[in-house]
Amino acid sequence: MSLYINIKDMIYANLAKAAAEAQKAGELTFESLPNYVLEEPREKQHGDWATNLAMVLTKQARKAPRDIANILIKYLDTEGTFITSSEIAGPGFINFRLDPSWLTGVIPEVLNLEADYGKVNLGQGKRVQVEFVSANPTGLLHMGNARGAALGDSLASLLAMAGYEVSREFYINDAGNQIHNFALSLEARYLQLMGQDVPFPEGGYHGEDLIDTVKGLIEKVGNKYLNVEEDLRREFLVRYALEEKLTSIRETLTDMGVHYDCWFSEQSLHDSGFVKDTMEKLEQQGYIYEKEGAQWLKSTLFGDEKDEVVVRGNGTPTYFAADIAYHRNKFDRGFDRVINIWGADHHGHVARMKGAMSALGYDPENLQIILMQLVRLIQNGEVVRMSKRSGQYITLRELMDEVGKDAARFFFIMRDPDSTVEFDLDLAKAESSDNPVYYVQYAHARLCSILRQAAEQGYNTAGIPQEGDLKRLQSNEERELLKKIAELPNEIEVAARLTEPHRLARYVLDLAGLFHSFYNSQRVLVDEEGLREARLGLVRSTKQVLANVLGILGVTAPERM
Template structure:
């Protein structure tokens, strides 16, 4: 248990004793939260717990705060001061921070990992792009965020599976086959009318050309229906392989690739509709089957089986979510684009109709991404004249910069992606700034070895109390916050908090590096500072690992 967790526990115990003593009425008190004050004179931590408890406790906030302060008697706490209308500012004893640094060094590369999730089973489904063409930058934001969220949840002690839902059934795949067919015929000199809903990307032409390179005009002798069926499979396999390659290049992998087709072929869609019919959640109208989604909070009822007997997309989605919960996940998280916002209520209604808890589905909505270069909006690829693909973005700015820039802002906000900044090797580029801190620490250890000096193999005997400069103290305090930051970011589904934390820690390190000499000072102080930067290097590396960004040794 780190010092922040110990302080939260101590406040809770003090509040419980105060209630037992009859100082204020027992009630359902709020969760205790701690913040680091913006100014050092206000202590190491602060809480507004007394103010939040006033209503439930039916007491004055300052009276509650005083009762808590009077009952705090922790050996690591120097003092607790009541401020304003009921804030409590906590000041830790100076030796506590050295104990925290020693604990960080003892844990090593697992520092920051917590058991807050208590092994709760969570499935995170993200990207799930139609396999009809290359991934674009919008998919890139979902891929970076989703994979970082998976890493973050794992670091916080959750049992997580990452899943990609392959939309390999329905009109979009039929349109893919028709598009390839049209290009195939065109390349063989035939005049055809391109499908109205066809895909116009250069990749479709490339697919048709590869078919000709392999098989020539052999498909011309087929009926169009047979040719479309053949091209559907060829194109689907090719597009899915390309999609997987793009994601792997972006550092994104999945535990499960779930095919929509299997829901239809296995009878799962039919079985789901039958279950809903049996529990009275489906009715027939105008020859179609309708879900009573208004009963469960939707704004209108929804068709699940059309009057021609063909299931809607919603029918497959209901069957898919039924399958998810049947696999035993406690919670499922879907990461969708902004254009899917209106779809949330109907899926939650369907989950409730299947007698699952709709609150166990979380839908996180990604806002749009806009690319800027030279201060101007970039809409089209210079190479193809179409939308910029994820592969082109990675080629332009690199994987690490692309991932970091996608993650560094909350997904609730639209992202303006500055291509020039992402490519720059300057302190203004946040990912460069963080990676440079890690590389700079690696350089320090190379210099130590080159100078013939020794690096302590065991920091337990190092005199950490020699670290008295404010820049050193600030670094230790910031690192001590990392486990709590991981826990909070995981609970809020907010990887951008880790990006911000890493940037702030890197900033404190650069300040320390410019103010405190490491090599060539008193040997005991040198050992202590090497211990300090070892902990910083480990913490930065763990934060970057969560974000899926490399921690380079050289730059």
């Protein structure tokens, strides 16, 4: 248990005890304590912690919030909580001020735990699968995929830090109509490049990368597949192209720092009969009916405007049918919780998928779907629309070549997924404090520089400073930095509970800002040994926390810049 969370939990417990004592004395009436919050006020003058307990008790207690607050303070035992004063604010908030001496324990905690500092046991080992990107293997990864990669990978790392057993998964859409269109597109390009005048299929894939794929194929096999049966030619072309595209996707994501535990094939669900078996189970449960030769899922029962076809009249399952089977397969593999990251254009698919899981006997609350809004790339103040490589969109590879992996990841993770991202290329490349990733990385490099200078001067840069020395960290800049460091375990817990890794981007920006303020106001390598030891401990702790959080976000923590 971290120092920060331990103090917070003690205050929670003592507030509950105070309410119980007031109830016993007949001064408060309630059946049970409602949910309430204990949090840091936005304005520093309001103290270190604030609670709304008095305000949410008004309905049961039938008293004014400020009167309830007075009663709670009267019975509050502050022993061991570091609370030095309590005051009532506004309509009935209770604000607490803490003795800053609690901060002296933060540095030993960080230096002892090192890379494990910030870990919490929210997940208690529960198995969680995070499925993200899952791009069609018919083209190159684009900006939307890039955002999904940054979000999914960071979320998986965050959940692992919060005590979950996490598995990252990529769903390969290697079956269905899109693969049929892919085959027709490849065939047309192959025949055209072999000198035949054939039309390009309607709904085909127009990217320049497809032409490159076929050119590479021709270099290997020449006209071998020019005069063979269409089915054989298309099968070969698809098999070759899928292998190449998936290799490219893997390599691109690896270069972005994203590694998967499982690459799951959609085709395997059909080959194993799992899709058919899933549809039969739904039919047995009364959720499927026949109409016009097709099989329909009663998705209106789950909030859809109309029922959905799951098996076409020709007996071919739809993509939706395969997707239902895939999600059933996830839960059958023993995951306690399944998280999908989808584009916002899939919002209509959420309710019906949750409903299908409920129909199959799974708790739909264990399926969480995070929707991402669009990405707009900005350069020279204007939206960048086209890519030479794909012919339609800016690719992830082009983006990383332009700004690097770290900027790509950090810029995408800074915003709530429900917000549209405007990715400013010029800002992402700027070596200035205006560039958020540069600002944070520069803080880490500066911390490393201080420690190098200390070592060169023969000062101790290892071990844990004495408690008496740590008490000398009394400036506002030192205390604010210590407090922010102490908050990390709680921030990890909150971010994991809300599945909001963007909170950590905000946290690390705040931490970097507080360090820069400390650096500009306080000299670290002072002559006074005790103070120097304490400040070096603060520098080492700040460096460790920056590295830990950047690691979750998949961003490099450089030692020099």
